[in-house]
Amino acid sequence: MPINITVGLSEQIGEIARRAGRVIMDIYRTDFEVEQKGDSSPVTLADKEAEDLIFRSIGQGITSEFPMVGEEAVSMGKIPDVKGRPFWLVDPLDGTKEFISRNGEFTVNIALIENGRPVLGVVHLPVTDDTYIGTRAGSFAQYGGDGTAGQIQCRQPASDGLVAIASRSHGSEAVETYLEALPVKERIGAGSSLKFCRVAEGKADIYPRFGPTMEWDTAAGHAVLMYAGGQVVKEDGTELQYGKPDFRNPFFIARGPNVPDPAT
Numbered sequence: 001m002p003i004n005i006t007v008g009l010s011e012q013i014g015e016i017a018r019r020a021g022r023v024i025m026d027i028y029r030t031d032f033e034v035e036q037k038g039d040s041s042p043v044t045l046a047d048k049e050a051e052d053l054i055f056r057s058i059g060q061g062i063t064s065e066f067p068m069v070g071e072e073a074v075s076m077g078k079i080p081d082v083k084g085r086p087f088w089l090v091d092p093l094d095g096t097k098e099f100i101s102r103n104g105e106f107t108v109n110i111a112l113i114e115n116g117r118p119v120l121g122v123v124h125l126p127v128t129d130d131t132y133i134g135t136r137a138g139s140f141a142q143y144g145g146d147g148t149a150g151q152i153q154c155r156q157p158a159s160d161g162l163v164a165i166a167s168r169s170h171g172s173e174a175v176e177t178y179l180e181a182l183p184v185k186e187r188i189g190a191g192s193s194l195k196f197c198r199v200a201e202g203k204a205d206i207y208p209r210f211g212p213t214m215e216w217d218t219a220a221g222h223a224v225l226m227y228a229g230g231q232v233v234k235e236d237g238t239e240l241q242y243g244k245p246d247f248r249n250p251f252f253i254a255r256g257p258n259v260p261d262p263a264t
Helices: 007-028 047-059 071-075 096-102 173-180 194-200 215-226
Strands: 068-070 087-093 106-116 117-125 129-137 136-142 151-154 162-167 183-189 206-209 232-236 250-254
Touching: 007 047, 007 087, 007 106, 007 129, 047 087, 047 117, 068 071, 068 215, 071 087, 071 129, 087 096, 087 215, 106 173, 106 215, 106 232, 117 173, 117 194, 117 215, 129 194, 129 215, 136 215, 162 173, 162 194, 173 183, 173 206, 183 194, 194 215, 194 250, 215 232, 215 250
Parallel strands: 068 087, 162 183, 162 206
Antiparallel strands: 087 106, 106 117, 117 129, 129 136, 136 151, 206 250, 232 250
16 A cells, blocks of 8 residues: 555644754854765754754654665664665755855755655755645645645746756756757756756756766655656656665756657
């Protein structure tokens, strides 16, 4: 039986993401220190405290049935066995570089994975207090924390060309080559999983990523985009999957419906 993703569960995870966002913002307003992890990527107290809050809130307040995979826990060698089981994927602060540069484009990502696909995804932007939730019931956005949420959907491509969105901190020549083969009329940049949300809410058409990412970077945004009518596919056109042994993603393209493929 598929996991029953209720409205109540979605709202609970959304509230946990918002609480983590408030922890992040408290640290954002201070003169925080930046450390280096073993892979030379940056980490701050905000990453650690937000992940701790999310783990405790889900494990003690919602369910301890499913294992939790978090970016900071994995970096410390705490890697649960998720083979053949539903599991949580958590990136407590996606866009640490954006956090450090204080440009506001960082997010809290929480996703629930079943059979290799995200069945629930929450992306929260602490600076604006916007929250995006994607489930089988559709994708919804609550802007500015005003308590009301409206459904969002991908748009159909405009006749005069596509709007492409790309990483603000991780550009690549491969992405440029890929986009040159498409009828792109405008390019915009953004940090973190916000790029998935921009496609999901119809503000962009395509987001190609030909650089390294981990599953916790993409799963929540993948859910928001997928349940808004879009897709996240590998270069061969098959859907991006989750629960890989090392949690590393291949290159992928996130896009709305009917966006052309340069290879066809």
